[in-house]
Amino acid sequence: MPAIVLIGAQWGDEGKGKATDLLGPRVDYVVKFNGGNNAGHTVVVGDEKYALHLLPSGILAPNVIPVISNGVVVDIEVLFDELDALIERGVDVSRLIVSANAHVITQYHRTLDRVTERFLGKRQIGTTGRGIGPAYADKINRVGIRIQDLFDENILRQKVEGALHQKNHMLVKVYNRRAILVDEIVDDLLSYSERLKPMVADTALVLSQALDAGKTVLFEGGQATMLDVDHGTYPFVTSSNATSGGAATGSGVAPNRIDRVIAVVKAYTTRVGAGPFPTELFDASGDFLRDNGFEFGTTTGRPRRCGWYDAPIARYTARINGVTDFVLTKLDVLTGLETIPVCVAYDVDGERHDEVPVSQSDFHHAIPIFEEFPGWDEDITGVREFDDLPKNARDYVLAVEAMSGSRISAIGVGADREAIVVRHDLLD
Structure with missing residues (x-):
């Protein structure tokens, strides 16, 4: 039985629940x-709708074991x-x-995330302010707190002291904030340990x-390929590897055990937060996509930026992840558009680029080259067979x-x- 990686093919919010439901x-x-809890997804069970942010969607399936593995940063609250x-x-x-090796988001991570973002002014990244980036930074700097540390008070205190020694200098002297007390953090984290301990295991x-x-194991990526660090x-971008390679390092399961990589891609494109977005629309067409697609963030509630389908991004995703199957959503x-443009390449300073430019500056200045396709007016929400869709x-x-x-x-x-509409079995 397979190990399957399910990832987003664009900038997130592609609707990975459709693929999860099929599997x-x-x-x-x-x-x-x-x-961490910066990537929200909505799961519908019967008449019930659940908005999940940190938990994997498997938490709602009675016969599935949900796992938070070592690559996640966990806000225990x-x-x-x-x-x-x-x-x-x-x-x-x-x-x-929950993995014993997963890192913990603390109060000082959340504080640093918010004050740093404000400090950047016009150069803001567009983070959710939930401490994800600072927690990953501590992980790489080897001053992070792991889940297992909550069960050894001496180790926990030493690690918190080491982390706050530098951070308090920054908070007080750079950002004009109060210093955070070691006891404040230690006491907070220890308060969770008794309830948390029975959940903790060597998840790898x-x-x-x-x-x-x-058994069949589904690795569910948060965020998406174009947000991979x-x-x-x-x-x-986000602060972790949201691509298929991240499933191996983020779980401790060897890459040669992965059988399929399923990428979820919208029939158009959306993005939340700052950053380049070549096909972004600022007109009535963008409003049409946002309103008809209910494009507002599950976690933040922010209206999503909307644009047309970007084929070079889909090809990039297929190559980076080794995609075996796409699930096209929405x-x-x-429906109702007279014509539907698709970005097939980019113009960068008069030169055609058929693939995503490696240069950030080039991608930022890329002008989409569109091919237009005729639209349709028929309601397709009841269609379940591909041949029953309107010809257009x-x-x-x-075409896409x-x-x-x-x-x-x-x-x-x-x-x-x-x-x-299922055209091919995702496990075949």
């Missing part, structure tokens, strides 16, 4: 392998708040496993043993598939969980 009955473990909210709604959360071992036993639109949002809708899907570097195996045609 759900055949999945035994769902693993969050990167990011948020973790318990989400768990308590689900418990109140009758969801069994007892199966959750658990997952390896699950694969050995023939190495391969995204740096510096306007095709129904395009089929032609649009086939040919440009995108891998097959489109499923198509989202509406907001309902069942509103999906």
